[in-house]
Amino acid sequence: MSANMIGFSFLMIGVFLMIGKVVRLHTKALRDLFLPSSIIAGFIALLLGPGVVGRITPLFLEESSMFYNGLIPTFILDVWRTLPGMFINIVFATLFLGKAVPSVKKIWKTAGPQVVMGQAVSWGQYVVGLLLTLLVLTPFFGMNPLAGALIEISFVGGHGTAAGLKDTFDALGFSEGADLALGLATVGILVGVVVGILLINLGFKKGIAQHVGGRSHFTDSEREQIAERHGYDTDTEVKEAKAIEPLAFHLSLIAVSIVIGYILQQGLIGLEALTWGAWTDVYLFPYVPLFPLAMIGGMIVQIFFDKMNIHMYIDQDLISKISGFALDVLLVSALATLSLDVIGDNIIPFILLGFVATVWNVFAFMKLGPRMIPEYWFERGLGDFGQATGMTATGLLLMKIADPDHQTPALEAFGYKQILFEPFVGGGLVTAASLPLIYQFGPVTFLIIATIITAFFLIFGLVHFGGMKPKWLRK
Incomplete structure (x- = not known):
């Protein structure tokens, strides 16, 4: 395959x-579901x-035709199949770049209930999935036992994690698991948005969701409190490293983060081969x-910049844009190469997995949320519910609807939660x-x-x- 063919494959993304953006713009139903353009494009x-149009084109075209297997040439799909496993590294390397890493004490004080609930829901997904x-x-149905992990990988991990684990599925002899995971991740997004909005309407009617619609105005004092709560600082200036273009500089930071991760990976593989792997003949890290x-490499880079007091050179907005670009490429390529045959x-197993996951997530929100989150459980729990159904963005969306003016600490706690949540489940080390x-x-x-940890x-x-x-009961 030539370099021109690879380059053209990227252009087609x-x-x-x-096309996905235009379709979304002119389709109200898709906008109402808040589906991103990248998923529509995929x-x-x-x-x-080949899965749909590719079943029709062979009726009219010769086998030698470029479009015999559909309107997307095979060489493009061959390139796209390799992209999810590459671009997922960029997405995860950027998670903590440009963000000050707060103390564990502050994280726990602000987001402790959501950290615990998030862990319980995620580990619980392993329990219900394995059962x-x-x-x-x-x-x-003769399903591979690895199917027990599909709910957590798809619903909490989302499309990115499902696509990124394709090589692991292949290596463990469960190649169809990657396609099932991507399909379930799509189900998760739909469940998160549709059921989430239904829950908000139900909460509003019952008087539980008290901040839907927001407030028309705030006093200056209230605005200052909101700004302080969410860490807004209009006087902060991000300095650019003038000796190198900002985009190239931030891409270099991401590259260093991934290289650190690769060194850690190879070190763990080597350590396992010399110690417990050689003793027990059980090897895990080659599949991780x-x-x-x-x-973790991104966290190390960020901590280094914080310690050297040069954190102002990292532009979080630019990092976020790079991450968003990588995620869009990942989603389009992963969904476009999804096997509908699988x-x-x-x-039937696919429907059962989606149903069980939905029931568990709704149960956790309705029954565990008010008992595990002492304040503003509805608004804060919505963020956890959205994330547990496939996308962090879904959690942010639901919190935005339920608390548009940030009158509760839901957004702040949700952000802090990720520091003790993402490294482990939802696409982290455990996943x-x-x-x-x-x-x-x-x-x-x-x-x-999983049952012991969930309990x-x-x-x-x-x-x-x-x-x-x-607090209002302490008066």
């Missing part, structure tokens, strides 16, 4: 992103590829992808390691571990945070 490319797999999917370690061949752990030790062992977080959250009274 831009074309489809533009599905359009999927329809034009469903062991009791139904494997004995009745690079992206969670790239995230989902069709496993349609990345879950597949090799199930593969090496078996689904029953992992189910026992721990549930008990701790219900006893410790559930016993805290809201």
Whole structure:
């Protein structure tokens, strides 16, 4: 494959992103679902590829035709299949770049309830997923036991994590798992938006959601309090490194973060080979992808800049734009190369996994939220619900609807939560390691571990945070 063919494949992603933007702009139903243009673009490319249009074109074209398998040439799809595993590293390397890493004490004080609830929900997804797999999917449908991890990978991890784990699925002999995970991640987004908005309307009617619609005005004092709560500072200036173009400089920071992650990955693989791997003949790290370690690399880079007092050279907005670009490329390429045959061949397990995941997430929000989050449980719990159904952005969207003027600490707590949440579940180390752990030790062992951890977080959250009274009751 020539360099020109690879370059043209990237250009076609831009074309489809533009098509997705135009379609979204002129389709109210898609706007109401808050689907991003990249996901729309990915599905359009999927329809034009071998899975849909590609079933019709062979009726009219010769096998030698470039469009025999659909309107997207095969060489483009071959390039796109390699992109998710690459660009997921960029997305995760940027998670903590440009953000001051607060003390663990401050994080816990602000976001402790949501950290605990988020962990309980995520580990609980392993529990319900593995139970469903062991009791139904494997004995009745012959599903690979690794299917027990699909709910957490798809609903909390989302499209990016599902796509990024494709190589791991392939290495462990469950290649169809990547396509099922991407399909479930799409179900998760739809569930998050549609069910989330229904919950907000229900909460509003019952008087639980008290800040929907916001306020028409704030006093100067209230505005200052809101700005202070969310860390806004209009006097802060981001300095540019003039010896290098800002975009190139920030791409270099991301590159260094990924390289650090790669060094960590190879070090862990080597350490395992020399120690417990050689002793037990059990190897995990060769199957653990690079992206969670790239995230740690980004944290190391950020801490270094903080210690050297040169953090002002990192522009969080520019980092966010690079991350957004990488995520768009990832989503289009992953969805466009999704295998519809795999989902069709496993349609009943697919529906069961989506149903069980939805029931667990709604139960956690409605029953655990008010008992584990002592203040503003509805607004804060919505962020957790949205994230648990596939996208952090969904959580932000739901909080924006329920609390548009930031009258509650929901947004601040949600942001702090990520520091103690993302490194482990929802695409972090645990998510990345879950597949090799199930593969090496078996689904029953992992189910026992997940059940114990879920019970721990549930008990701790219900006893410790559930016993805290809201401030207005202390008067």
